Amino acid sequence: MSNNSRKHSSVNESITKDRPVIIYLLLVVTFIISLAFFDTYVLPSSKTTDIITSYSVRTSGGKNGTKPQTVSYHYFTQKGFAFSTVKNYIEENDIELEYSLLFKSVTKVKSKSNDYTNRLSNGLNINGIQFYFCLVLLLSIAISLRILLSKKGYTENAYYNIICFNGFMVAVCIYMTYLF
Numbered sequence: 001m002s003n004n005s006r007k008h009s010s011v012n013e014s015i016t017k018d019r020p021v022i023i024y025l026l027l028v029v030t031f032i033i034s035l036a037f038f039d040t041y042v043l044p045s046s047k048t049t050d051i052i053t054s055y056s057v058r059t060s061g062g063k064n065g066t067k068p069q070t071v072s073y074h075y076f077t078q079k080g081f082a083f084s085t086v087k088n089y090i091e092e093n094d095i096e097l098e099y100s101l102l103f104k105s106v107t108k109v110k111s112k113s114n115d116y117t118n119r120l121s122n123g124l125n126i127n128g129i130q131f132y133f134c135l136v137l138l139l140s141i142a143i144s145l146r147i148l149l150s151k152k153g154y155t156e157n158a159y160y161n162i163i164c165f166n167g168f169m170v171a172v173c174i175y176m177t178y179l180f
Contacts, residue, residue: 015159022163023148026141029170033134039102040124046101050077052093058084072121074180081106084122084180090114122180130176137169 055075062068074084081097083106090111098108105123109116121128144162147154 015156019148023145026145026148026166029166030138030141033138033173036103036105036124036134039100040105040107043101045098045107047096047098048079049094049096050079050081052076052090052095053078082122083109083120084128085109085116085119086121086127088116088119090116128180130173130180133169133173133176137166137173140166140169
């Protein structure tokens with residue numbers, strides 16, 4: 001029995017030694033995501049007029065003889081901006097954009113005849129999937145930090161679950177940033 005307790009305590013020592021690094025990494029991820037939200041929703045945005053140069057259609061389905069459904073349109077502009085709209089095609093090439101100050105994420109899109117802002121799905125816009133993935137990641141980090149900083153302790157399994165789930169969610173958020 002004492003042999004098992006030594007084995008358990010040596011694992012806990014390695015976890016205890018690595019814990020400050022994990023806490024630091026979680027805080028850095030929290031800072032970056034919070035900065036992105038702050039940039040999108042709090043800081044003033046800049047306006048510019050631009051021209052849509054190309055677009056691509058993102059579809060889903062289309063297997064077993066069914067027709068693929070259009071999910072979104074991804075646009076590229078002359079000044080180097082990229083944004084996506086949910087199921088709405090922008091027919092005019094001349095548009096007015098508002099973009100965030102730090103990350104240059106498109107937050108509003110208007111043409112002469114329509115406002116497409118409520119259809120944006122890129123970045124941290126509320127219609128985009130990245131918004132929700134980042135919220136889940138922030139909630140997970142809050143719970144993880146609460147567990148890691150508690151005086152009660154935690155199991156080895158809980159520690160590795162914290163690392164794996166948060167690492168997976170960071171990878172998903174980075175991939176969504178790449179896609180949108």
